[in-house]
Amino acid sequence: MTTLLLIRHGVTAATGRRLGGRTQAELSDDGRAQARRAGERIADLPVKAVYASPLARTWQTAELVGAAVGREPVGCDGLLEVDYGRWTDRPLKSVARTKMWPVIQARPSLAAFPDGETIRAAQLRATDAVEQLVARHKRGVIVAVSHADVIKTLVAFYLSLPLDSFQRLHVAPASLTVLSLSVGGQPALVRFNDDGPLRGTDFRPPARRATAKGRRQ
Structure with a gap:
């Protein structure tokens, strides 16, 4: 079983104001502090x-x-932010006035960004990358640092949620989302959008239960 720790990046000067996309915006001082705290939270885990x-x-x-x-x-290109095409780095107030914005919020499975990527394509790309990482690390704890929309699409995929539900999820900067994964196995969401204290025991597989006939399941 692989324990995947998905961490969103810390804040930049544009977070919450612009649709960042594939820009090279750097962490702000607050973002660096958030990233350090995220590292401190998992420092005792055998990553x-x-x-x-x-x-x-x-x-x-x-x-x-x-x-x-x-x-x-x-580096892992599969964890890249969604390619927002011509919307990249535009103010959120500006894109929120477009005809496509309500579609992206309510029916993202139908949305394609101008000269960019579809949400569905981003989900497939990110899922393929994670599956390769899980195959490479069949046991233990690994970290993947990515972006809010990408993490949301991954959670939707592994919980078998419709892609149109992914906008109901919220992933805060530097938050931790934990998935328990195995090749061909049943995925489990252990933590979501979490910023609380962590212990190694939090990520142990659930104990198998004894049935009435004494068998384990």
């Missing part, structure tokens, strides 16, 4: 590897998290 979207904000977050767990980050 085998730290993977990250190669954009500046995720890479800087991964470097700070990696320093806390003694791992150098490894």
Whole structure:
């Protein structure tokens, strides 16, 4: 069983104001502090590897998290932010006035960003990347530093939620989402959008229960 720790990057100067996309915005001072705290939260866990979207904000977050767990980050293009095309780095107030915005909020499975990516394509890309990481690390704890929309699509996939439900999920900066995964096995969501204290015992597989006939299940 692989324990996947999904961490959203810390804040930048544009967080909450602009649709960042695939820009090279760097972490703000607050974002760096958030990333350090995220690393401190998992410092006692036996992390085998730290993977990250190669954009500046995720890479800087991964470097700070990696320093806390003694791992150098490894780039993973599958964890990249959604390609928002011509919407990249536009003010959120501006894109919220477009005809496409209500579709993106209510029916994201039908949305394609101008000269960019569809949400569905981003979900498939990210899921393929995670499946490869799980196959590479069949046991133990690994970290993947990514972006809010990407993490939301991954949670929707592994919980078998319709993609149109993913906008109902919220992933805060530097928060932790934990999935328990295995190749071909039943996925489990252990924690979501979490910023509380962690212990290694929090990620142990659930104990098997005894049936009336004494068998374990």
